[in-house]
Amino acid sequence: MTSAAPLSLHPTSWSVRPADFAGGAPELAVIIPTLNERDNVPLVVERLNRALAGIAWEAIFVDDDSPDGTADVVRAAARRQGNIRCLQRLGRRGLASACIEGVLASVAPYAAVMDGDLQHDESLLPAMLSKLKTEGLDIVVASRHIEDGGVGDWQRSRIMISDIATRLGRLVVKADLSDPMSGFFMIRREAFALAMRSLSGQGFKILLDLFASAPRPFAFAEVPLQFRQRLHGESKLDAMAAWEYLMLLLQKLVGPAVPVRFLLFAMIGALGVGTHMLTLWFATRVLLAAFALGQAAATWVAMTGNFLLNNLFTYRDRRLRGWRVLTGLISFYAVCGAGAAANVGVASYLNGDHQAWWLAGLAGAAVSVVWNYAMSSIFTWTPRLPPQPAVAAPAALSDTPAALSQ
Ligand code: GDD
Ligand code: MN
DSSP: OGGGHHHHTSGGGOSOOOOOOTTSOOSEEEEEEESSOTTTHHHHHHHHHHHTTTSOEEEEEEEOOOTTOHHHHHHHHHHHOTTEEEEEOSSOOOHHHHHHHHHHTOOOSEEEEOOSSSOSOGGGHHHHHHHHHHTTOSEEEEESSSTTOBOOSOOHHHHHHHHHHHHHHHHHOSSOOSOTTOOOEEEEHHHHHHHGGGOOOOSSOHHHHHHHHOSSOOOEEEEEOBOOOOOSSOOOOOHHHHHHHHHHHHHHHHOTTSOHHHHHHHHHHHHHHHHHHHHHHIIIIISOOOHHHHHHHHHHHHHHHHHHHHHHTTTGGGOOOTHHHHHHHHHHHHHHHHHHHHHHHHHHHHHHTTOOHHHHHHHHHHHHHHHHHHHHHHHTSOOOOOOOOOOOOOSGGGGHHHHHHO
16 A cells, blocks of 8 residues: 555546535535654545535645655645645644644634544544534534444553543543544534633643533534554554643643643642651751751752652653753752752751741742742753654655646
8 A cells, every 4th residue: 555655646646526615615624633644645635535525625634744744745635626725833743733723724614623544434524514514513423432333453452541541531521422532523613612712732632622621511422433444654642642631631620720730740849848858857867967968958859859750740741861861950950059049048047046947948948849840841841842753764755746746
């Protein structure tokens, strides 16, 4: 199949032409997020042409600047048929935000979100559309977990993970969805508009996000989906996606007022206070060190521990690795240096002022926690774009200029 890629880049070879919607606006927009799906795009277009004949539709591929040149392949298709569009995002990443921006880029009253790797059965789209229209629903979800649906031959571990994620998801959605993790659904624009300003837009789980963000319960229906095997490319669902999923769930449980990242930082901070006090106690009571020395040591231990924990959990998406752990740690020490000095200063002052040793230690630690949060989010875990997933050498793409020039 891979050898067909250069050929598929020539839109003239595609079998079915789309229904001409006579200059009018499309009724259905199919939003397709893509990250390194070069070989799948022509096949997706071809299948949509076949499945949606007779419907006024458009497809918007939202590509996060895939290094494999997916956007070029989409544009080659778009030159051939006016109902294919490419929304290429630079310096951005994320399945959910890609879907949101795709829906917003269209005027169609109905929008479907579908994977661009052929795992979703596009032939369900007409039935989903008529169900949405005739039954006056907000959203129709293609579900793998109802009768006649299925996940194909997934590995046991993937089934288990998906099962746990589904159960967790049901905790936050306000509806009895059989497959809250589905990435294939169709939504009425008004329903989308109701929820869109409350969406977290983080990570993978756009459907769950929509349901959890809707101000009123969505009227929904489910249609069975047989999840297909992926033929080209590879899945982007990884540990990072799982972490983002947990953060999304937590955020929805906590509500929008408090950022989950701050909560995590504060929790680790509280743990740090515990570490701090324990070290201080050990240093001053057991080792009989001078108070200022004990406080300084406790600050160092707590800071290092906090750095490691935050790097692992709070800032997993900006996680420092390899030598960056070291430079990050050094920058963490550096930006918090002033805070640590203030910490020891405040604590020593209070201790000298005949305050209880634990009160003095606590006050000093509190000063440094505030410093750590404010400074580290700027200097230590500076927001960076995650590395692009690697792709094989784009051999098939050497044909692209020819395909584009026709
Ligand atoms: N624009 C953009 N940005 N697209 C992305 C990104 C991203 O950061 N990450 C993934 N995609 C695209 C992929 O190119 C593909 O078209 C689609 O989103 C789904 O990604 P996959 O990597 O193929 O996901 P999966 O097959 O492992 O996961 C599927 O099953 C999950 C449930 O088990 C998807 O359907 C998920 O949506 C679904 O929740
Ligand atoms: Mn997939």
